[in-house]
Amino acid sequence: MTDTHSYYAYCQQAADQAANRLRMLCENKWPSTADIRLQQRRDAVSRRQVWEDLHRLFLPPMDREDLWLLCVETARLAEHADEIVLEVHRQGNRTLSTTYRPVMQAALQTCLALHAATIALPSFRRGDTALRRLTEVRRCCAQTEKAYSLTVQPLLSAPSPAAITSLRLCDRILNTTQQCSSVCDRLYYILLRNS
16 A cells, blocks of 8 residues: 555445445345454454554654544444344344344445445545535434434333344444444544645
8 A cells, every 4th residue: 555545445445345244134145254254354454454554654643643543433334334244143033124124224325325435535625525425424324313213112112032132233233323423524524634
């Protein structure tokens, strides 16, 4: 990696990975636990390489810190998406429950919007497109939180073992959406500093 575009490509890859994991679940295509663990090990190696490359690249310290934090935030997003898949495996599900399908689909839209925003990153100085895409991420986050509230209310009113496992999965989905929001905050900050 020799320039900042490579780090933005890393962020695009992590956002795309999170979106693909959620898309697979929405389409009832289940990745294996071994595949997820292998991808997590690869991601750890990639993050270590990003950190080493950032130290070699001549950048002002503030830019280096911004890029590193952006890479960390997007890596966490991918980890949260993997945790959703692992939780579904632990529950032994083979199809996506109608109970939490709306939350999962809203979270998928959020990840897809974030991926679209990361594609606009290398040209973020032309801020209008990036700003519109980040606003779309915010809108999707709000929709996911609304879907979460509507899904959780009935589950809390009639607690059962099945409701508790659905609540746990809904919480993981919401955590993924909140991580999308954190990445969006970091992107806003970078956009404002460089405009």
